[in-house]
Amino acid sequence: FFYLTPTDTIPIDVKGITVAGNQTASVQTDWLVINKDFALYAEIRNSDPAEFDDTDNSIRTDFCAGPYYNLLVEAVGQGLVQRTPNQNRFEGAQVVEITAVPAAGWIFSGWQGDATGAVNPLTVNLNSDKNIEALFIESVATPAGVAGARCGSGTVTLTATGAVGAQTYAWYTQATGGTAIQNNPNPDFASPSLSATTSYYVAIRSATIESPRTEVIATVNSVPAKPIINVVGSTALCLAKQDSVRLQAPASFVSYVWTNSATTGEIVVRDPGSFAVQVINSSGCLSEISEAVVVSAAENCTELVFYNAVSANDDALNSYFRIESIDLSPETRNNRLKIFNRWGDLVFEARNYDNITNRFTGVSRKGEQLPVGTYFYVLEFDSGRPKAEGFISLKR
Structure with a gap:
């Protein structure tokens, strides 16, 4: 077999074809790159063929080329590019669908070369040679x-x-x-x-x-302002009287940190010491520590105070002879009280006077109501403390 160009006759190498009797031989030419008109001849020759000639024993077939269009597709990055129909060369104008398939961890970004945009699959109207690239980029997640x-x-x-x-x-x-x-x-x-x-x-x-x-x-x-402690009561405590003082931090905070480990907005202090506080707001922010409040023990807080007006009636006011702090100290707790009338007669006597079980209410030691008037008392102590003396005004 041969094909004829305008200037040359070029043999087509067809091996292994034997023609005998009435058999026929054929060759397919779809592998040829055909880009111009040509004539294809078939001639029966012996094993030592003579010069080619266009004689009657030749069969001539004329072919008219294309037009034919080439479509080259490539992947840039990691992925595949698929064509439908799946071929590189097309005869005449055709519509071809191209699909970009990204590899794992990659995404299709768009087309470049003889195509633009990012439509996928892409429809191509093939009416000329085209080179189209599918761009793949590494997938990046939103953080x-x-x-x-x-x-x-x-x-x-x-x-x-x-x-x-x-x-x-x-x-x-x-x-x-x-x-x-x-x-x-x-x-x-x-x-x-x-x-x-x-x-x-x-x-x-x-x-x-x-x-x-x-x-x-x-x-x-925001950080809370430095708190200021509000003091309710005296910071000088009479320990014998079991005095206390209340210390208040500013309100409306979620938590409090006192130097004595308390966590409430108000604390009651019964012992001497130094006390300061920090406050914590709803954002969890801790304030600067406050100025300290110093609580001390009061001196001479067990001195006796005599309330010498006794109103012996049923109004519950000043109904007995009250001696403040008499029971707070061992020095005064063990005592003896004597009460005399104006003539010096002993009308009342009590051992370990305590304002509670032992107290003078205007009744004599014989259980009689004493008349209104002025009476005198003498209070002596087992501890050797100097005795106390004074008068009582009894009214009804």
Whole structure:
């Protein structure tokens, strides 16, 4: 077999074809690159063929080429490009569908070369040779952010998650545009010193590809003012009287930290000491410690006080002879009280007078109501303390 060009006759190498008797021989030419008109001849020759000639024993068939169009598709990145129909060369204008199939961990970004956009599959009206590339880029997830907070001015640490492999975290001060202020694999970002709540934005970056940005908020909470303790009562305690004083921190805080380990807004103090407090607000911020309140033991707080007006009636006011602090100290607790009338007669006597079980209510030691008038008392102590003397005015 031969095909004839305008200037040459070029043999087509067809091996292993034997023609005998009435048999026929054929050759397919679809592997030829046909880009011009040509004539194909078949001639029966012996094993030592003579010069080719266009004689009657030749069979000539004329072919008219195409037009034929080549469609070359390639993948840039990791992925496959599929054609339907699946061939490189097409006879005449045809419609071809091209599909981009990304590999795992990659995404289809768009077409380039003789096609644009990112429609997938892509319909191509093939009416000329075309070279189309499918661009695949590494998949980059949108990061998750972990906000940070602090009390008062200072640095806040923010954290992002989601990067894999060699991907990095790019931190920005704005939602779009701008230049990253930090870009490295470390998921933590330490802000500059802040005095107010500030938003930052983080993206995951792989080479020149970057994910959408995620807002991450650095919160700066206010610190409570230094508290002032309100004192209710005297800070000089008479321990013998079991005195107490109330110390109150400012209200409306969620928690309190006293130097005596108490955690309530008010404490009752019964022993000497130094007391200060810190307050904690709803953001968990701790205040500066307050000025200390010093509680001390009162001196001479067991001195006896004599209430010498006795109103012996049923109004429950001044109904007995009251000697304040008589039972607080061992020095005064063991005592003997004697009461005399104006003529010096002993009308009342009590051992270990205590204002409770032993007390003078205007009744004599014989159980008789004493007349209104002025009476005299003598109070003696077993401890050797000097005796106390005075008068009582009895009224009804």
